[in-house]
Amino acid sequence: MEANPTSIESAKLQDFAKAGVNRLSLGIQSFNDKDLKVMGRDHSGTDAIRAITKAKQVFHKERLTFDLIFARPGQTLEAWDDELKQGLELAGDHMSIYQLTMERSTPLHKASVRGELPPLPSPDEAADMYEQTxxxxxxxxxSHYEVSNYCQNESAISRHNFSYWQGMDYLGVGPGAHGRLTRTEDGVRVRTFGEFHPNKYMALCESEGEGIRKMVPISARETIEELIVFGMRTRMGVPRARFQAMTGLYLDNVLDKEMLQTYIEAGFLIDEAGVMDQAMNKYVPNELLSEWDLHGGIRPTESGLERMDSIVPHIMKI
Known part of the structure; x- marks a missing residue:
């Protein structure tokens, strides 16, 4: 379950746990009051610390994660390092740490265009923050197991998020929620979109039994692209067995062999043909390790993960 620090109360947390919630993700983003206001957040740094403390009492260190964002307007490397250390001192066994993306037409982007905010860190400064992280x-x-995710042990890896990155099915329940399902009647994979407006969503649930607004089939090309693009965001990479099972194609046939070899020789990618790195259990869920037993796969090194947005377009042939 995801929650905001402003909505956290001990009584509610106890009720969530009793209802079956076994992992809590808090949208902290920052401990800096000024930056939280700039990002449109309603909580303060004190609220964030209080929420983490309360959550630990209910979900314990092993079932708590929260997120932080770096490369914010006017942020320096030293300021980020101090805030990061504060977060790590408070952390459970998992953290999500993102670089700020300035989305067009958002209030934050509009304020930046109007010159109301300090400038964003330069690409080099943001890279320094990433490497310091x-x-x-x-x-x-x-352990760094996905571009923006870190865990202290294998059991802390987010199974929920791994379903996104590895092309698995997941349910989207609630107003505006989206999901990805394989229809049992014909095996077609579809995206589901929940009705956005809460009242209309509830009315649909009452009349139809669920609140899905529409289902859109996922094309074969989209499946191929998603398995590679999202799989390569993880240190697990793309296992050949899963790729073939989900697409009917050989992974090697949709990758540019020359470019692949170039990145392997540069130390950015690894091709493991049935030979697993002994450290892999630090960043791959135990239940997925068997997918590497037969034919291995392609996965990034730590250096490759840092450059993956530039690498992926060059290794895909489709």
């Missing part, structure tokens, strides 16, 4: 999280015993 890798260093600090490692010092605190975290």
């Amino acid at each position: 890798l260093k600090r999280t490692s010092e605190y015993g975290f």
Whole structure:
């Protein structure tokens, strides 16, 4: 379950746990009051710390995660390092750490265009923050298993998010929720879109038994692209067995062999043909390790993960 610090109360957390919620993700984003206001958040740094403390009492260290965002307007490397260390001191066994994306037409983007905000860190400064994040999280015993996600042990890996990255089905329940399902009657994979307006969603549930507004079939090309693009965001990469099972194609036939070899020789990618890195259990769920037994797969190194947005377009032939 995801929650905001402003909505956290001990009584509610106890009720969530009793209802079956077994993992809590808090939208902290920052401990800096000024930056939280700039990002349109309603909570303060004190609220964030209080929420984490309360959540630990109910869900314990092993069932708590929260997110932080770096490369914010006017942020320096030193300021980010101080905030990151504060977060790591408070953390459970998992953290999500994102670089700020300035989406067009959002209030934050509009304020930036109007010159109301300090400038964003340069690409080089943001890269320094990313690399400092890798260093600090490692010092605190975290493994970097996905571009923006860190865990202290295999059991802390987010199974929920892994379903996105590895092309698995997931349910979208609630107003505006989206899902990805394989229809049992014909095996076709579809995206589901829940009715956005809460009242209309509830009316649909009462009349139809569920609140899905529409279902859109996922094309074969989309499946191929998603398995590679999202799979390569993880240190697990793309296992050949899963790719073939879901697409009917051989992974090697949709990748540019020359470019692939170039990135392997540069130390950005690894081709493991049935030979698993002994450290893989730090960043791959145990239940998915068997997918590497037969034919291995393609996965990024730590250096490759940092450059993946540039690498993926060059290795895909489709």
